[in-house]
Amino acid sequence: MSGLEDPSDDLKVTAPKKWATGAPAVAHALQYSLSQTSPRRTALTLLNLNQGKGIDCPGCAWPDPDPKHRPMNEYCENGAKHVNDEATSKRITAEFFRQHSVSELDEKSDYWLNQQGRLTEPVIKRSDSDFYEPIGWDDALDLLAEELRSLDSPNEALFYTSGRLNNEAAFLLQLFARAYGTNNLPDCSNMCHESSGSAMMETLGTGKGSVSLDDLHHSDLIFVIGQNPGTNHPRMLTALERAKHNGGEVVAVNPLPEAGLMRFKNPQKVRGVLGKGTTIADQFLQIRPGGDLALFKALNLLLLEAEDAAPGTVLDHEFIRAHTTGFEEFARQARELSWDAVHAATGLTREEIEQVRDRVLASNSVIACWAMGLTQQKHGVATIREIVSFLMLRGNIGKPGAGVCPVRGHSNVQGDRTMGIWERVPQSFLDSIEREFGFTPPQEHGWDSVDSIRAMLDGRARFFLGVAGNFVRATPDSEVTEKAMRQCRLTAHISTKLNRSHTVCGETALILPTLGRSDRDVQRGVEQFVTVEDSMSMVHASYGRLEPASGSLLSEVAILSRLARRVLGEDDGIPWEEFEGDYDAIRDRISRVVPDFEDFNRRVADPAGFRLPNPVNSGDFRTDSGKAVFSSNDFEWLDAPDGYLVLQSLRSHDQWNTIPYANDDRYRGIHNARRVVMVNPADLEELGIADRALVDLVSVWHDGVERRATDFRVVAYPAARGSAAAYYPETNVLVPLDSVADTSNTPTSKGVIVRLEPASGQR
Ligand code: SF4
Numbered sequence: 001m002s003g004l005e006d007p008s009d010d011l012k013v014t015a016p017k018k019w020a021t022g023a024p025a026v027a028h029a030l031q032y033s034l035s036q037t038s039p040r041r042t043a044l045t046l047l048n049l050n051q052g053k054g055i056d057c058p059g060c061a062w063p064d065p066d067p068k069h070r071p072m073n074e075y076c077e078n079g080a081k082h083v084n085d086e087a088t089s090k091r092i093t094a095e096f097f098r099q100h101s102v103s104e105l106d107e108k109s110d111y112w113l114n115q116q117g118r119l120t121e122p123v124i125k126r127s128d129s130d131f132y133e134p135i136g137w138d139d140a141l142d143l144l145a146e147e148l149r150s151l152d153s154p155n156e157a158l159f160y161t162s163g164r165l166n167n168e169a170a171f172l173l174q175l176f177a178r179a180y181g182t183n184n185l186p187d188c189s190n191m192c193h194e195s196s197g198s199a200m201m202e203t204l205g206t207g208k209g210s211v212s213l214d215d216l217h218h219s220d221l222i223f224v225i226g227q228n229p230g231t232n233h234p235r236m237l238t239a240l241e242r243a244k245h246n247g248g249e250v251v252a253v254n255p256l257p258e259a260g261l262m263r264f265k266n267p268q269k270v271r272g273v274l275g276k277g278t279t280i281a282d283q284f285l286q287i288r289p290g291g292d293l294a295l296f297k298a299l300n301l302l303l304l305e306a307e308d309a310a311p312g313t314v315l316d317h318e319f320i321r322a323h324t325t326g327f328e329e330f331a332r333q334a335r336e337l338s339w340d341a342v343h344a345a346t347g348l349t350r351e352e353i354e355q356v357r358d359r360v361l362a363s364n365s366v367i368a369c370w371a372m373g374l375t376q377q378k379h380g381v382a383t384i385r386e387i388v389s390f391l392m393l394r395g396n397i398g399k400p401g402a403g404v405c406p407v408r409g410h411s412n413v414q415g416d417r418t419m420g421i422w423e424r425v426p427q428s429f430l431d432s433i434e435r436e437f438g439f440t441p442p443q444e445h446g447w448d449s450v451d452s453i454r455a456m457l458d459g460r461a462r463f464f465l466g467v468a469g470n471f472v473r474a475t476p477d478s479e480v481t482e483k484a485m486r487q488c489r490l491t492a493h494i495s496t497k498l499n500r501s502h503t504v505c506g507e508t509a510l511i512l513p514t515l516g517r518s519d520r521d522v523q524r525g526v527e528q529f530v531t532v533e534d535s536m537s538m539v540h541a542s543y544g545r546l547e548p549a550s551g552s553l554l555s556e557v558a559i560l561s562r563l564a565r566r567v568l569g570e571d572d573g574i575p576w577e578e579f580e581g582d583y584d585a586i587r588d589r590i591s592r593v594v595p596d597f598e599d600f601n602r603r604v605a606d607p608a609g610f611r612l613p614n615p616v617n618s619g620d621f622r623t624d625s626g627k628a629v630f631s632s633n634d635f636e637w638l639d640a641p642d643g644y645l646v647l648q649s650l651r652s653h654d655q656w657n658t659i660p661y662a663n664d665d666r667y668r669g670i671h672n673a674r675r676v677v678m679v680n681p682a683d684l685e686e687l688g689i690a691d692r693a694l695v696d697l698v699s700v701w702h703d704g705v706e707r708r709a710t711d712f713r714v715v716a717y718p719a720a721r722g723s724a725a726a727y728y729p730e731t732n733v734l735v736p737l738d739s740v741a742d743t744s745n746t747p748t749s750k751g752v753i754v755r756l757e758p759a760s761g762q763r
Helices: 022-036 039-048 077-086 094-099 102-107 110-115 137-150 167-180 194-204 213-217 236-245 270-274 292-309 317-323 327-334 339-346 350-361 380-393 413-418 427-437 449-457 478-486 556-568 576-581 583-593 600-604 681-687
Strands: 123-125 132-134 157-161 221-225 249-254 263-265 283-286 366-370 403-406 463-467 490-495 508-513 530-533 538-542 645-650 676-679 694-699 707-716 723-727 752-758
Touching (some): 022 039, 039 077, 094 132, 137 490, 157 449, 167 530, 167 556, 194 403, 292 327, 292 350, 339 350, 366 380, 380 403, 413 530, 427 583, 449 478, 556 576, 576 583, 676 681
Parallel strands (some): 157 463, 221 366, 249 283, 645 723, 676 707
Antiparallel strands (some): 123 132, 694 707, 694 752
């Protein structure tokens, strides 16, 4: 696999932190920021981050509070690090590519690649060369267009997107792909919240969360499930703190006792800096990975039994009768549960789960928040369906302080879907495109990320355009994925910085450098802004504030518009040139195509932006029956054989998506190393493995292929019994391409059965 680092023998381990944020987070954010750029640029980014007419943080999709009540420093450690990672003063020039061959770059770590700075001019790796070399924009786009026109079918092309892409560019990308003739629009959602969308579409008729920040602030009880907000959406802790101060409670469900789930020291408050901070979880359920379906089945049974004991007092019969279907069958199946099976699946006791039931019974409003701990499991969709049923039993959908809250990690991943980046976009969206632009989009579904890899492997796809993101590192089964990418005739990436997807490339490869979210974007002398949609369906503007990293950068909108004109010709009826020169013109078209975006330009001029309505909040369930659906889900869990553990891959605290910002994981007490595997001391004893032993992780899968991640240091850690945790992308190699969640096709990166063997080099 590309870019392996040496086993880190400098590993230092300290006690895991019991609280998140506080003054150290501010210090670390500043330290990293100033290691990247000048104090002046740091100040400029931070003063503008998440402010009205400022830069929307590209870090994650957590929403901003109302601008009237928004403090000056409305960002977190990771947001500050990320925006300044983009604002770095370091530059990659033609000289850099003359000095480093692609093969050499491929040996470098992901950290090293990212640290080289911003890309400044388009480069090409020709089929007979091992070096990238400069190429002019016109030549680069001509070559891309020629390649696209030469394919036997438009479906041989893949157009991948990550959640960094803004709404305007996302709308143009899907429009271009469909006008060209394909729905092959895989995106990073396929790897993260696809399971949430699948489960909620089936049960509620919407793929999006239903709650607002205000709901969170005023909820009686908030579940935080399979999620590590202290690292992945740190400002969520401010919202949880506020809920706690309003009298709400939090139940955290996770295999690791993450610092941010335990206690939060708000750096914007004196008591947060000097005092003890706020306890977050009133109850922590240390669950085995993949045990959440069993947990919610158990809770649902307990609620039904509570209703039996006191009829008419527990369930919301009015909601169930008026708004749902499937209750009888759901209730019948729920009563078949075995508590022994629940204990085996979750590692939790009945008493712990009964305590949670009591909290639920004492609450008039309940929110369930979740992230990858649920979605990246084989039965992730079933688990989320079960959570929807759990909420519906007491009418916790569509009322204040209650609802579903899938917390998204990438800043505009939800907006990109809204704009039509979806290989299975609804027919109504395709019909709107046809009405507005006068062409018939392709009707058959395209390929998602996993199917795109399969298509590259067997030669059905030969062209890959990645607009933002790092496909090679975001996807499973690294050796297989790398082979797939290398088999493409042409790969091209529209990127701000160097990453692994540039070194694992097709026969011919292009890197097309683009503006970052923080860069000023001027078209025809007029400053442009872009828009994004956060995890709670708020749409708002983002303005670049920095001088671009180079005069040769083009915006994503400009690159896509120019490419489209070359591929489709000037007479395709789509005003690409106008789009490039004036983003208002794109938003006008979005208004006419995308539901709920009427009068987009006027509404987005409000610094607060606007909230897209979620139909479930007005009792409108857009399922086949017109009602919300109680589902009946088979009992499933991850049963690792003796001698095996259930591995979850995760981010370190000092990491942004696929990119490490340091070889540390500050909150978990891991320093100077990433190739570590965290295992409960009792499991290590049973397995006869010593703390700090050097091991290989070997995953088992029924295809008989041995997948091995070599040279990991064992760290005794308070992980759930029977589980292990290690960082991705280093462990992606262990996730079989075919190991995916039912229905959603999401790789099961949080549920890989592994054994630990002495490192190959030591045997
Ligand atoms: S919580 Fe997310 S969006 Fe907010 S500042 Fe942090 S990384 Fe950025």
